[in-house]
Amino acid sequence: MRSPLTILLVALAPALAGCASHTTTQYLHPNVDLGAMKTVAVLPFENVTQEQTAGEKVQRIFITELLATGVFQVVEPGAVNKALRAERSDLAVSGLAPADLKRLGEALKVDGFFMGTVIDFNESHSGSTPAPEVTVQLRLVEAQSGVTVWNTSKTRSGASLSARMFGVGGDSLTQAAREVVREELHTLVK
């Protein structure tokens, strides 16, 4: 027989787990064969936020989360930057055409490229608790064809309910970014 306290905790658990606002949109190419993509490169993330280092920060989080899936071999970022510099004088990836990606893919011996854009990366406060706002758009592009096979965008904003209710804890910006990236990747791989 369950005690009233247990019942109360079970009832409240989903609410306390965190109720920050989440928004997701996603696209997966109907004919994609992800099994054929074994080695990938992660291109430098674009950053359209006010926080200068947001692109680098989220890219590093993404690489760790991607590696942790165990699905792809990921080329070392230093080698990617070197190949990118050989292709373009700067490291901007927004202007890369399919032909550029094909050449890069051959140089790096990769089957695909992950690209990302950090759209929001800021931390406001709801009272004394942190209320991070993070939006990350991710893309997987086939190196040979330049076709986008997966595209997703996710936003997480606001303080979790437990933080709002009790005024303690709450996710940091890094933790929020990690959660967003992990959930986005979860739409790609089982």
Next chain:
Amino acid sequence: MTAALVLAGAIAAAAPQTTAVPGPASSRVVLLPFDNFSGATEARAAVAGLITAGLWKKGYEVIQGEPVEQALEAGRIRYLESLTAESRRRLLSDLGASALVTGTLYSWVPEDHPSLSLSVRMVSAEGTTLFWNLVGLSADETEGMLGLGRLSDMEPLAREAIARLLRGLPAPGAAPSSASLEGRPWRLAAPLTYRSEQLQKGHVYRAVLLPVDNQTSVREASRDVSDVLDRRLAQSGLFDVVEPAELRAAILAEKVRGFTDMNPDTLHRLGHRLGTPLFVRSTLTAFRPGGLHGANRPPQVALELQLVDIDSDRLLWTSQHARRGDDYASLFERGAITDVVALADRTVSEMVRALRDTRPTAPKAAAAARPPKGAVP
């Protein structure tokens, strides 16, 4: 300043000087002048006095001062935190000792709310680290219940810090020992960690620690974090970390222009010379000292690490972690870390411990597309 000099003199005078009768070579150690990043010039002498006393108490005979200065000058040794194998052997042989004691003083704040942080390392002639430890201590941290037991003056605080620093130092001839790798408190999130299955348990990998990419405005942060990272990686039992002095020598020999020139080609050349394809890159994104003079602002550290195999262009380990000093506070605010270098050490320790404890990620046979809910075909 005068008070500080008097304090330094008092501490130094209280310490025993080099014994006249030489002991066995295994108990004789050379104490090098500590690297002093604290900005307090008088602190070096005070610390040397207390360290000498601590070593003497453990049964070591300490060679320091004039003979050491002369040997350093003769050997043209400039960087004291790390010596090449050749310099180390020659210095110890010239002075008839079996081990070197080096150290770094990171901070020394004698006024108002006194605090200090420092590390010490004992290295054998063969290069084995016999002991390493780091301590950061403030007067606030010594306060017991109801404000009792607080060490409000610098002299007793420095004595207490150095007693804690040398607590685990083995007696002469005993097995090497060092501070343990601390894990995360159960209530705090673990470092975000990936470990490749190529990084197998039971193997020791020779790795080069590249200088920290410091994205903070604190200039000395890179040096402080490199120091703790170097030691904690070595302590993990997974890595044989190339001595910074060996890396400096390789950089000179390869005519690398500077640490900003560390592209994959340069790393290949350095790796060939240093005998390993493994490099640890680190990026420091936050390093905020706590509020001075008791101001209620906890220190903060955020660090990212990558272990790169330049032969295969693969990442073998990645880790991200961030901590605040008050993350460790428990009841009545006890346990909070107030010194930023001590916090960096704890953060790094948790990252390395997480690597050691993490099971390698086995590659999956193939990526499996997850039919997305509401996907646009």
